Amino acid sequence: MSEACKLAAGNWKMNGLRADIEEARRLATLFKEPSCGILLCPPATLVAAMADAVSGSRVMVGGQDCHAHVSGAHTGDISAQMLADSGARHVILGHSERRTDHGETSASVAAKAVAAHAAGLVTIICIGETEAQRDAGDTLAVVLSQLQASVPEGGNAANTVIAYEPVWAIGTGRTPTLEQIAEVHDALRAALPDAAISLLYGGSVKPGNAAEIFAIGNVDGALVGGASLKAAEFGAIISALEEA
Numbered sequence: 001m002s003e004a005c006k007l008a009a010g011n012w013k014m015n016g017l018r019a020d021i022e023e024a025r026r027l028a029t030l031f032k033e034p035s036c037g038i039l040l041c042p043p044a045t046l047v048a049a050m051a052d053a054v055s056g057s058r059v060m061v062g063g064q065d066c067h068a069h070v071s072g073a074h075t076g077d078i079s080a081q082m083l084a085d086s087g088a089r090h091v092i093l094g095h096s097e098r099r100t101d102h103g104e105t106s107a108s109v110a111a112k113a114v115a116a117h118a119a120g121l122v123t124i125i126c127i128g129e130t131e132a133q134r135d136a137g138d139t140l141a142v143v144l145s146q147l148q149a150s151v152p153e154g155g156n157a158a159n160t161v162i163a164y165e166p167v168w169a170i171g172t173g174r175t176p177t178l179e180q181i182a183e184v185h186d187a188l189r190a191a192l193p194d195a196a197i198s199l200l201y202g203g204s205v206k207p208g209n210a211a212e213i214f215a216i217g218n219v220d221g222a223l224v225g226g227a228s229l230k231a232a233e234f235g236a237i238i239s240a241l242e243e244a
């Protein structure tokens with residue numbers, strides 16, 4: 001754990017209906033005075049209702065993507081200002097599923113981050129190598145170049161969080177070794193524009209491996225997919241982070 005703020009962030013991806021907002025309420029009841037940040041990023045359809053449901057609690061709500069423009073002819077897109085207006089405090093940007101499914105590049109991520117910061121949102125910028133890149137020994141070169149190109153001018157600890165998510169560890173149940181996570185996080189810390197930026201690890205974080213991952217020096221929390229959908233399971237990960 002570094003001096004940066006601890007954050008447990010849940011990425012619901014394309015999961016969740018209105019009834020599932022109950023899980024956010026449960027988390028708010030379980031963690032009244034958490035010693036770390038707690039964030040849920042549901043699909044855009046649930047942002048406003050979830051933000052209303054947990055208002056006054058310590059659970060924060062975020063989006064999963066935003067457009068680089070404030071408004072205009074962009075059918076199907078959502079602006080950072082709209083997310084903020086719905087009660088979001090954060091937005092995930094450049095998740096590998098968006099880089100793969102929607103052709104997002106580090107340059108487009110940086111443009112979205114500028115818009116998000118202008119709207120007052122904290123960006124959670126995702127970076128990570130594919131399995132082929134790791135096998136080729138390119139992991140550090142890949143993540144450092146993604147970091148450099150994805151974080152815009154003015155990115156600092158107040159408006160930016162970085163999530164290191166190896167693409168091959170997302171949703172697979174496979175994780176890097178603790179030494180491999182430490183190697184990447186140490187390299188990222190040294191390259192950050194502001195050393196106090198929080199560094200999250202993401203990719204198959206579960207209650208069973210959270211404590212050992214949070215014991216790594218430069219890991220400040222996690223971006224959690226599947227295990228964030230239920231308050232009981234995500235709660236166990238949050239507890240591990242509180243204790244780290």
Ligand code: PGA
Nearest residue numbers: 170171203204224225226
């Ligand atoms: P996972 O997803 O925890 O289900 O592996 C993490 C992520 O994609 O953010």
